Amino acid sequence: MHIIESGNAAAATGVKLARAQVIAAYPITPQTPLTEKLSEFVESKELDAEYILVESEHSAMAVCIAASTAGTRAFTATSANGLLYMSEQLHWAAGARLPIVMCVPNRGIGAPWTVWNDQQDTISQRDVGWIQIYANDHQQIIDSVIKAFRLAQTVSIPVMVCYDGYLLSHTYMPFDQPDQSKVDSFLPAFVPAHFLDPENPGNFNAITLPDVRPNSDGIAPGYIEIRSNLHEDLRAALDTYIDIDKEFEKEFGRGGNPLVEEYECDDADFVAVCIGSLSYQLRDVIDIMRNDGVKIGVMGVQMYRPFPDKVIVDALSGKKCAIVFEKALSYGNQGALYGDIKSALYNSDKRPFVHNYLLGLGGREIKTQQLLDALTESCTSPETIGDTPRWIGLKL
Amino acid sequence: MKTREFADKISRSEPGPGDGGNTGSWRVLRPVINLEACIPVKLNKKACFNCWLYCPDCVVSKTIPPVINFDYCKGCGICAEECPAGAISMVDESTPIEEGK
Amino acid sequence: MENKTTILNLTEDEFVHSGTRACTGCGLSIVYRMGVKALGKDSILVVPPSCLTMLQGIYPVASAKLPSINVTFASTGAAATGVRAAMKALKKDNVNVVAWAGDGGTGDIGIQALSGACERGEDLIYICYDNEAYMNTGVQRSGTTPKGVLTTTTPIVGKLQEKKDIPAIIAAHGIDYVATASAAYPLDLYDKVKKATTLSGTKYIHVHTPCPPGWSFDTRYTIKIGKLAIKTGLFDLYEIENGAFQLTGPSKRLVGKERKPVTDYFNTQGRFKSLDEEMVKTVQDQVDAKWANY
Numbered sequence: 001m002h003i004i005e006s007g008n009a010a011a012a013t014g015v016k017l018a019r020a021q022v023i024a025a026y027p028i029t030p031q032t033p034l035t036e037k038l039s040e041f042v043e044s045k046e047l048d049a050e051y052i053l054v055e056s057e058h059s060a061m062a063v064c065i066a067a068s069t070a071g072t073r074a075f076t077a078t079s080a081n082g083l084l085y086m087s088e089q090l091h092w093a094a095g096a097r098l099p100i101v102m103c104v105p106n107r108g109i110g111a112p113w114t115v116w117n118d119q120q121d122t123i124s125q126r127d128v129g130w131i132q133i134y135a136n137d138h139q140q141i142i143d144s145v146i147k148a149f150r151l152a153q154t155v156s157i158p159v160m161v162c163y164d165g166y167l168l169s170h171t172y173m174p175f176d177q178p179d180q181s182k183v184d185s186f187l188p189a190f191v192p193a194h195f196l197d198p199e200n201p202g203n204f205n206a207i208t209l210p211d212v213r214p215n216s217d218g219i220a221p222g223y224i225e226i227r228s229n230l231h232e233d234l235r236a237a238l239d240t241y242i243d244i245d246k247e248f249e250k251e252f253g254r255g256g257n258p259l260v261e262e263y264e265c266d267d268a269d270f271v272a273v274c275i276g277s278l279s280y281q282l283r284d285v286i287d288i289m290r291n292d293g294v295k296i297g298v299m300g301v302q303m304y305r306p307f308p309d310k311v312i313v314d315a316l317s318g319k320k321c322a323i324v325f326e327k328a329l330s331y332g333n334q335g336a337l338y339g340d341i342k343s344a345l346y347n348s349d350k351r352p353f354v355h356n357y358l359l360g361l362g363g364r365e366i367k368t369q370q371l372l373d374a375l376t377e378s379c380t381s382p383e384t385i386g387d388t389p390r391w392i393g394l395k396l
Numbered sequence: 397m398k399t400r401e402f403a404d405k406i407s408r409s410e411p412g413p414g415d416g417g418n419t420g421s422w423r424v425l426r427p428v429i430n431l432e433a434c435i436p437v438k439l440n441k442k443a444c445f446n447c448w449l450y451c452p453d454c455v456v457s458k459t460i461p462p463v464i465n466f467d468y469c470k471g472c473g474i475c476a477e478e479c480p481a482g483a484i485s486m487v488d489e490s491t492p493i494e495e496g497k
Numbered sequence: 498m499e500n501k502t503t504i505l506n507l508t509e510d511e512f513v514h515s516g517t518r519a520c521t522g523c524g525l526s527i528v529y530r531m532g533v534k535a536l537g538k539d540s541i542l543v544v545p546p547s548c549l550t551m552l553q554g555i556y557p558v559a560s561a562k563l564p565s566i567n568v569t570f571a572s573t574g575a576a577a578t579g580v581r582a583a584m585k586a587l588k589k590d591n592v593n594v595v596a597w598a599g600d601g602g603t604g605d606i607g608i609q610a611l612s613g614a615c616e617r618g619e620d621l622i623y624i625c626y627d628n629e630a631y632m633n634t635g636v637q638r639s640g641t642t643p644k645g646v647l648t649t650t651t652p653i654v655g656k657l658q659e660k661k662d663i664p665a666i667i668a669a670h671g672i673d674y675v676a677t678a679s680a681a682y683p684l685d686l687y688d689k690v691k692k693a694t695t696l697s698g699t700k701y702i703h704v705h706t707p708c709p710p711g712w713s714f715d716t717r718y719t720i721k722i723g724k725l726a727i728k729t730g731l732f733d734l735y736e737i738e739n740g741a742f743q744l745t746g747p748s749k750r751l752v753g754k755e756r757k758p759v760t761d762y763f764n765t766q767g768r769f770k771s772l773d774e775e776m777v778k779t780v781q782d783q784v785d786a787k788w789a790n791y
């Protein structure tokens with residue numbers, strides 16, 4: 001069924017279709033319409049879930065961690081400073097291997113206060129051990145939420161579904177709402193291997209020693225084994241997500257290339273790379289430049305953690321130049337995605353020049369002309385622009 | 397990919413005694429019960445059992461006579477202090493154990 | 498309280514294994530042993546960092562025979578909420594969800610999550626064992642450390658501020674049951690926890706818990722010193738049920754009787770050795786004034 005709704009409503013509808021059992025949320029702009037919509041679903045009994053209206057984001061994730069450990073499908077959503085307020089809980093949820101799903105409409109971080117879009121919030125949390133999926137439109141939001149629940153419980157790792165605040169969260173677009181029955185067969189009920197169970201008591205997440213320790217079954221891992229296993233399983237989740245996406249495509253007729261989304265890249269000499277809805281804005285620029293005879297394409301990175309380095313290297317090797325646009329950075333160094341891409345390309349013998357443009361922080365408008373100018377410059381002199389990130393749209 | 401069972405991917409402990417090892421080895425003073433003064437022994441019925449109630453480490457049995465599990469008794473002396481009959485004394489661990497005590 | 502438990506009819510079922518890492522003479526060990534006896538098998542514990550984390554054991558051995566989830570320091574009240582929510586979603590109605598934290602985890606870093614849970618009226622039992630400082634990290638002062646007490650972060654002069662009255666703060670939320678208890682009166686503690694298992698809504702029990710290394714006294718005096726805190730009138734045992742306050746047990750029996758002077762309590766512990774006469778008199782006057790209202 002096709003409906004026209006906001007990105008936040010698309011996310012909420014995905015959560016409803018996924019039959020989340022425990023939801024906890026604390027209001028923060030631009031996430032609020034999502035949680036309001038979920039309140040509506042729960043109060044109208046369209047969704048049979050326990051909905052806890054907590055007193056902070058830290059507590060929202062605490063509710064999800066505990067509810068997930070007890071064996072239920074848990075969901076929350078937040079943005080910006082709310083995400084950072086729950087940061088220690090994010091590490092905890094990943095280390096405890098809990099299949100929690102969280103939506104994050106991306107917003108800039110204070111200080112100074114900003115409520116507008118950039119991606120500093122989730123990019124700064126890239127190292128917490130969660131899977132990060134970025135959706136570029138409303139269809140991808142609802143589909144990603146459903147796929148995220150499936151992925152999370154398949155690999156026992158929590159998943160963030162991120163999308164640009166306001167640009168996607170508050171705009172209205174048509175999208176297809178999947179049938180409940182199809183979602184039910186795609187997403188089986190969550191059956192945990194271990195849960196808080198008086199009949200089979202266990203103590204979860206107790207202090208774990210630096211070294212391995214004998215137990216009745218042999219050797220129990222130390223902290224480093226548990227954590228290295230999280231890393232290995234995150235790496236393996238790249239392939240798992242491709243499989244899940246294929247299954248989704250078979251069931252719902254949408255999908256393919258879930259890790260990166262390429263546009264006009266096959267024969268391109270130049271590829272613009274970015275995360276989020278900016279990749280769709282860039283398509284307009286690519287069309288203009290293609291009309292002028294420049295062989296250029298755009299790649300939207302949809303899964304940022306685990307990092308799909310192999311796919312990206314395959315796509316960018318042999319190109320003349322990759323131009324990375326970012327609405328976030330690793331302060332004092334460079335754009336985070338830029339660093340990741342350069343690192344991934346290091347072992348390629350056909351590695352392109354890589355440029356980095358920083359833009360759009362705190363919701364600064366990104367004009368198509370600015371993108372066109374930057375890309376034109378990068379395509380005209382790929383070898384002279386160098387390594388230093390360049391800012392777009394600064395007015396002072 | 398490593399194919400560990402999920403149980404090994406998380407820290408989940410199973411119940412069992414002696415997480416701290418044989419904590420009896422911590423003991424400096426050993427509680428010794430004078431059975432002639434011990435109230436339930438004297439009365440030959442269930443009575444008193446303060447030593448059982450107040451023990452922080454569940455090492456005193458609620459039996460006649462009360463029996464102390466020295467594998468885990470840390471030797472705090474609470475039982476001696478709370479025995480209303482003064483039947484428990486704390487003796488130096490280096491003191492030889494007398495037969496029947 | 499009706500049907501008081503006695504030593505003789507107190508269950509012999511133990512839910513804690515011997516050989517824990519708790520210190521010799523640990524007051525918390527007594528509180529924990531009695532508390533879980535009262536809770537019984539069908540209970541799930543939620544525990545933030547504290548001495549209880551150590552007592553419950555290092556992976557892969559658990560001291561308790563109950564399911565337990567370790568959670569971050571500030572999140573206890575919310576995590577317990579999450580367990581209860583899951584029990585509701587799974588239609589498991591006969592489970593006690595029990596948050597169990599120290600005084601710092603309750604009244605300092607954990608107060609926001611606890612306040613939220615109380616305001617929402619979550620169906621859980623919250624047990625705070627109050628050993629009056631951050632013991633697990635090496636005796637740093639907390640909000641509930643009494644005035645004048647020496648800790649490793651108030652090492653010479655002693656704490657300058659009054660003890661934060663956590664049970665009163667919790668009671669101000671208007672929850673159905675608030676009680677205080679003491680490690681030195683395990684049967685009274687047992688009965689209060691037992692009662693909490695029969696009530697719905699949020700139940701809060703604040704347990705005064707002597708700590709030999711933190712308070713500087715010989716391990717054999719844990720019970721004696723806990724009792725002195727009650728008998729001097731410094732720490733009072735009470736229940737607040739549906740808003741109605743009443744003293745209970747040994748504190749109730751003190752009303753109208755002569756209490757021991759507070760110096761009897763102070764002299765037993767090294768942590769009070771910086772108290773001067775004037776401060777002792779101030780505390781005695783405060784205690785007398787409080788009891789004049791009982």
